[in-house]
Amino acid sequence: MSETADTKPSNFIRYIIDADMASNKHDGRVQTRFPPEPNGYLHIGHAKSICLNFGLALDYNGVCTLRFDDTNPQKEEAEFVEAIKEDVLWLGFGFDDHLYYASGYFEQLYQYAVQLIEQGDAYVCDLSAEETREYRGTLTEPGKDSPYRNRSVEENLDLFKRMQTGEFEDGSRVLRAKIDMASPNINLRDPAIYRIRRDVVHHQTGDAWSIYPMYDYAHCVSDAIEGVTHSVCTLEFEDHRPLYDWFLDTLKTQHHPQQIEFSRLNLQYAITSKRKLTRLVEDALVDGWSDPRMPTISGMRRRGYPAAAIREFCTRIGVTKADNSVEMDILESCIRENLNEKAPRAMAVLNPLKVVITNYPEGQTEQLTAPNHPQDEMMGTREVPFTQTLYIDKADFKEEANNKFKRLVKDKEVRLRNAYVIRCDEVLKDDADEVIELRCSYDPTTLGANPEGRKVKGVIHWVSAEYGLPAEVRLFDRLFNHPHPDTDKEIEDFTAHLNPDSLVTLTRSIVEPSLAEAEGSQVYQFEREGYFCVDSALSSSEKLVFNRTITLRDTWAKAGQK
Ligand code: ATP
Ligand code: MG
Secondary structure (H helix, E strand, C coil), rough: CCCCCCCCCCCHHHHHHHHHHCHHHHHHHCEEEEECCCCCCCCCCHHHHHHHHHHHHHCCEEEEEEEEECCCCCCCHHHHHHHHHHHHHCCCCCCCCEEEHHHHHHHHHHHHHHHHHHHEEEEEEECCHHHHHHHHHCCCCCCCCCCCHHHHHHHHHHHHHHHHHHCCCCCCEEECCCCCCCCCCCHCCCCCEECCCCCCCCCCEEEECCCEHHHHHHHHHHHHCCCCCEEEEHHHHHHHHHHHHHHHHCCCCCCCCCCEEECCCCCCCCCCCHHHHHHHCCCCCCCCCCCCCCHHHHHHHHHHCCHHHHHHHHHHHCCCCCCECCCCHHHHHHHHHHHHHCCCCCECCCEEEEEEECCCCCCCCEEEEEEECCCCHHCCEEEEECEEEEEEHHHHCCCCCCCCCCEEEECCEEECCCCCEEEEEEEEECCCCEEEEEEEEEHHHHCCCCCCCCCCCEECEEEECCCCCEEEEECCCCCCCCCCCCCCCCCCCCCHHEECEEEEEEEEECCCCCHHHHHCCCCEEEEEEEEECCCCCCCCCCCCCEEEEEECHHHHHHHHCC
8 A cells, every 4th residue: 555654644543552662562563453253244344443453554564463253153154254354355455374263262262261260260150141140240239259159270170171072051151250249340240251052063163162262251362362462442342451451461471462442433324233234134125245335345345436445534534532423425525536536437328318410421430539537648548439329318408498507408509528519400209298309410510629609518428329338227325314323322223214215226228338348346437427337246248237336426415415
């Protein structure tokens, strides 16, 4: 990436790292990690965490590991592991051989648990789940010691081994840290470290294990094993930090990473909760995790959002500890700015209206030259065929209109983009009084220049009827019509706020022939219509399908947010 540490806005995490580098804490190393749980696809919130963690490693010449937090065997799937790897790479971050699984540390985690037992810092507890809750106390009342708290080291070791060999039923026993049942921080009231899951098959370790470590234990120990220096996570883990430190202090691990919390990204009109995104997918309210309306990385990719624009968005929103809800406009501005500069131009007629140029020779084809970008000559030119019969967009014609309508009006002139000036002489209608065809004449002297003494203001786009390619075009709007579908406490069922018009499909569009070569990752500006890309899942050689990545301007803001 071209950006350097100097050009990036600083933040409180960088200040901490700068100070650590100055004092040579962690021997001057920076190592971060991105630790997704493989129970869903990554979303825009994860993108923030990825850009932060991988970005810090790049800027400080360090390492960022991708670690799957796969300690909960019931909820995780191999499909998600593959999707997550693909998304991180696509966002522009490599993890080379720094790809790890928390499950890869099961043996070391087990040995550390044995160490805790031997030190008298952990015990096997036989309380039922309900009893454990009763003993835990509340925010205002201290908890009570479990009757199993003072088991001997030998008995604990014996029971723990037998938990692993599958002798006991799920839920019958857990291994707990022996900390303080009276701590004001409930996380320190003898939290569970291991639980029994005898019959589940883990996607990495198969049936090798009957016990699985809890997140709070597995996470800090995995960080320490990898030699992470700064363990960056979201704010809800702030109260878990004393536990994070307790495990590592008590185990005296060689490395002791520092946990640092920042506020999670909430994006207006979107959802960044995996549980709720899963519901949208499972209830088929969207077309899978990669539906272009989803705030998932794969959905945004399929929609045509450039990875660089998503990275730019993550830079712009910054990193703080304040709760926030980021406006959709910020993301959309990043997309538009990137595409305005990078997207080649093309012409496509979304709602075609037939135009016959009566004074143009039938059967003649002229290859006109069109620039691929109005400001960037380096992007070159392409040929656009001009013929007697063309299509323009229905919205670009009116029988009568005042001067504000700078498009085609009966008996008036308009310029066809990259081509000639035409005049509308005759309007043909069907029985229902719908305009079905325009008869026009062209002025052969107007290619690339205004006619003598007449200034034609309007310019509209067009496609040759003979050479144009039929296409389906999918127009997207926001998936939700509520700005806070995720976080508004008043909302009972967030699916009630799905926008019913979030997908409109046009089936009779016509695009210029050069788009036959369009590929999934290339976004085009269809002049005057917006940015579009081929839909990688639905498009084929038989049927071209385009997605609208984004409109040219923020029409939503203009409409007063509907
Ligand atoms: P959910 O609660 O929706 O399941 P999660 O936080 O459990 O999400 P993980 O897969 O565990 O999802 O997240 C991996 C990393 O991404 C974590 O470090 C987490 O803090 C970070 N992350 C997840 N959601 C966001 C968000 N909205 N903003 C910033 N970081 C996030
Ligand atoms: Mg999580």
